[in-house]
Amino acid sequence: MVEYNSANGHAAGVTMKKRNRREGEVGGLAGEDAENFDEKAYSVERAFDGKPVPPWQQQLTFRAFVVSFFLGIMFSVIVMKLNLTTGVIPSLNVSAGLLGFFFVKIWSKALEKTGLLRQPFTRQENTVIQTCVVASSGIAFSGGFGSYLFGMSEKIANQSAEKNAAENIKDPQVGWMIGFLFVVSFLGLFSLVPLRKIMIIDYKLIYPSGTATAHLINSFHTPQGAKLAKRQVSLLGKFFSFSFLWGFFQWFYTAGDDCGFINFPTLGLQAYKNRFYFDFSATYVGVGMICPYLVNISVLLGGILSWGLMWPLIEKREGDWYPVGTSPSSLHGIQGYRIFIAIALILGDGLYNFIRVIGKSGSAFVEQVQRKRNSTLPMSEEGNSGDSAPVVSFDEQRRTELFLRDQIPLWLACGGYVLIAIVSIITLPHIFPPLKWYYVLVAYIFAPVLAFCNAYGCGLTDWSLASTYGKLAIFVIGAWAGAGAGGVIASLAACGVMMSIVSTASDLMQDFKTGYLTLASPRSMFISQVIGTAMGCVISPCVFWLFYKAFSLGNPGSEYPAPYALIYRNIAVLAVEGFGSLPKNCLTLCYVFFAGGIFVNLLRDVSGKKVARFIPIPMAMAIPFYLGPYFAIDMCVGSLILFVWERTNKAKADAFAPAVASGLICGDGIWTLPQSILALAKVKPPICMKFLSRAANVKVDNLLSS
Template sequence: MAGRADRSEPSAMDEEEMVEYNHGSTVKKRAKREGEATGPQAEAVAVAEEEDKDMSVERVFDGKPVPPWQQQLTFRAFVVSFFLSIVFSVIVMKLNLTTGIIPSLNVSAGLLGFFFVKVWTVALDKTGLLRQPFTRQENTVIQTCVVASSGIAFSGGFGSYLFAMSQKIADQTQETNAAQNIKNPHLGWMMGFLFVVSFLGLFSLVPLRKIMIIDYKLIYPSGTATAYLINSFHTPEGAKLAKKQVRLLGKFFSFSFLWGFFQWFFTAEDTCGFIKFPTFGLKAFQYRFYFDFSATYVGVGMICPYLVNISVLLGGIISWGIMWPLIEKKKGDWYPASVAATSLHGIQGYRVFIAIAMILGDGLYNFVKVMFRTTIAFAKQVKSKNSTLPVSEDGQKEPTPAMSYDDQRRTQLFLKDQIPQPLAYGGYVAVAIVSIITLPHIFTPLKWYYILLAYVFAPVLAFCNAYGCGLTDWSLASTYGKLAIFIFGAWAGAGHGGVLAGLAACGVMMSIVSTASDLMQDFKTGYLTLASPRSMFVSQVIGTAMGCVISPCVFWLFYKAFPLGTDGSEYPAPFALVYRNMAILGVEGFGSLPKHCLTLCYVFFAAAVLVNFIRDVPGKKIAWFIPIPMAMAIPFYLGPYFAIDMCVGSLILFIWERTDKAKAQALGPAVASGLICGDGIWTLPQSVLALAKVQPPICMKFLSRATNVRVDKFLSPK
């Protein structure tokens, strides 16, 4: 969950399993067929001539012509993409500002894109006005555009580095020279910043698309799984299943939206409503153990793997169930008794910095692991390209395996529409020059030579991240961003706005690395659906441009309508405080930590590394029983209430799979998407009501018996 949780990892595990299952079935069938051959030549012929037709995806679409790349970019596709981008940006923003756990929404984007354009084309077909049928290539364009747009809500740092620059977050920290390290949110500079940093990653790896997709055959599990989904939608049986999924999504979307509306009536104050329901009693409620009836996180729990949800709950139990009550007993010894509960010199300091230690330990371990695997795999790829054909025992060179029909068809079309190299190189240089000139005017401490150095190394880091993501589906964008915080923050220094410089550099690096790996994922999806690389690139550019406008506007709506960034509020934005404190640590050191906090940080940093190492022990399938440190770290600061919601979602899915596994696997993502989308969309009218100063009429609170007696006595007539 680092990276796109930071964002895509929870559901990517499920998608990867599905890809490996399908791929494994194909490999086994081919292996059996090839084993029946009598020699190398017979083996190659057998692979070419006896390929099972039921295993070939492209033979199903043989009768359907592939439209040229210009016709894949339709007006209706971008109209649907625009409205879906708003929906998904709201959802991602809400998740960003609550817990930071963001599941992969690719499936939902592909499914909703299919539904809306299908309704559009069916209506036009009945009137005789339909000129162009709906194709899987157009479906891929919509999914790419929506994911690129909503991805800006994550990589834009609205819940992390960008909001961390604000006065609101700075007031919760202890730092010197705080005034020169503050940049409060404003629509103008946020849009400008995103426009000058978000496009660079798109140009950085375009020249390497053939190497990554065709030569090295990187699987990109999320991109591959999305392609399988879109391909299945456009077969007759797949379309029937898609209709069932959309119908179910619509039902749970309506339920979730109306449930959010119903809950609103009981939230006259921040301490009122179902979100403050003491499910397990008032004592447990004090330590944030309660079910808050959030449809969003029940849906997230249905999408995330069981291990992620259990890890989050375990982290909440260790921290809020054991550690914080014990540390609170040291009040007056380890930290001053008079200090406020939200001060980093008190219990809050332990919560924030131990969480940071676990996040850094997990991030560092996975960074080293992925870089090691990437280096080894890359070296093997290069070596295999330079080597000659294999030689058999009798000294004869063996023939290369014949390409399957699907691979031939996909490779032919993938190489047909070349993206001009001058466009890629020229685009990167042009955007970099604009960025180097512009960014120092937005962030004064961020000098032009910092940005130049970042852009010199950015393509290398983008390649490493995209290659590692293709192998493992694990994006390390946020890890590269954290490295930039420490490097450039320390370079700028405490007396020259180092905190602000570090956070801004984090945004620059994170945007490049994140968008580059996302684009390569989309190229893989396009390769498997026969969508042109040109249409993929244009769709990604348009989606990114949409995101640079939509995401700041959505954040601005949240910023004006709700109290963001406050511990205990509806939108605490936990990672904003975490990122700012990382920047402070990088610039000022560890002097402000409470007593024994640094020792505990070392312990949990080492524990995160050790737990990850145990998870990766070869030859022992114990990873499914070992928790994920990154997931455990999140409730250390926030509390376990959302973990209970997610575990409820897991429980629902678990029971459903026990009763009808096939239906649960086919329809579960649709139910989860409906719950997430409905609750997310309710945020829009809720924000409008808040801006219009319309207050809910009822406050639902829960009191102990003794407190209730005192309240009754106070209110009773004398």
């Protein structure tokens, strides 16, 4: 799963940081004013010097958590929809900060008119909302509803190549899913709390997504940024409404299978058969505007390579490489090549980045430690140091002072980790009997180290490798458990344990960075993260259950195929059973693409930056191998819109593109809620809009006239 969000690699976060840094630092200036502005002389905190910083208790307001709850539902629906379709999840930190500002401003204005407004809206409260929302919606990703958790179900098992599926099935139920999430999701929050000062202040890790969000929130609350914020919020509201109404309009034409605009053969019927078409999805157009150009182009190239070249050529080998008449959904036919070659490419990319981030984090950590040891220089005879001491800016001094003021006790962090670990070790074997208590114990012993590596690497590169650590757990526990006695379930559950810890740990550190830059207290950050996680443990299973009951999840070719659920299950099957069930030459192709994923990443690293930006990302290329390139076309349309906008007016594009993209994503995502309710109530659309070839149309006309 490609994690371009606060939860999964945050490649989109890098772009968002670049887009929003200027508007945050210069208080929302644009055009020539921004270009002529002396950014070095500008101090963000001096602009807020006259405004007192509220104590941490006052940053945790009732309205903040009410708004966070409803935004958490909205973003959980969006993340769930993306999880169950393509797995491409953009950075939602900026959108959460923007929408939090939007809704609390409406709340504040309404109370102000009635004279009941008691507490002004501050950037610290805005940060609390953003933290709570991201923590809540992050559970929709780390909870594995589109990957390991749904991969345990009978529906996915029936599509897999395993032999003893009966003992390796656990169908979704709201009760056990909520219990599982409460047991595993909080551990990551306690694992790295003692290291927050080291990572934020001592080592000054960037955390690009967190930094971008902080600059945006700061710009909203400065007098200079108020005008820009108002225009951004207005534009977000317009595109939110357009996206919602567009989803509603499309619904009327989807009365049957393959009906509606989502099946419009925009590039011709032959291209449509190979899944090359534009499906008019506002969500993926918005995702394309947020994700970097290289990600979108990589996805499109992957679709062209697989559905344009490889699969048509392999299909011609039917009868030689695999039996004639094999079902298109069988893993012993063409589907096996699609799934396992995608897995090989994902694992090659993941392994390379895992080793790369670990190595980079380790060398940077050693360098930082050595720099700390050598920071005290000998004094000269005149009593001055041999070198000038680093100048600490007013902003840095102010932020460091407040970040260190509200300490989180060490005993709370360590005690919380041990207590939750004990509860988890006792509880998880009851939820998943094949997952023995000693598997969980070993996972929790190594988890803090892996959580640190992930959080440190995320701070350097903005890439979270939570899913890679999860796959590592699948292979380790799967090989340990073996094929018998539910080894597949044990390995998938272990994946969930590891993913939850490393994902929430890096999210928390990202939010600490946002809080550091907005003067939000670490205590308020931690508490809002805990409350947001608790919300997510209830909201995400309920949202998934709504999708599960309202739509046909997991069926190939359906609206929500959940591709990563099958991928994760087959990874678990390989871990416990080996490669014997693969079709002819599939394993050879897997080796080639596994090595190719490593080689392309290596080529990206050894090339200069000017060349590397034209080399595709293997992980992004692997996504359409199973799904097809239709969503890649949507994303490239979003990139094209942004590209043209930047060429015509770069200042406006930098300022307003995130708001437009957020509106498109959120409006279409929210439409899913009433659509699900209509489906549960068995209210069906009145019209089926379907497209036929000329020859097929003549046959239909003759049939109807006879």
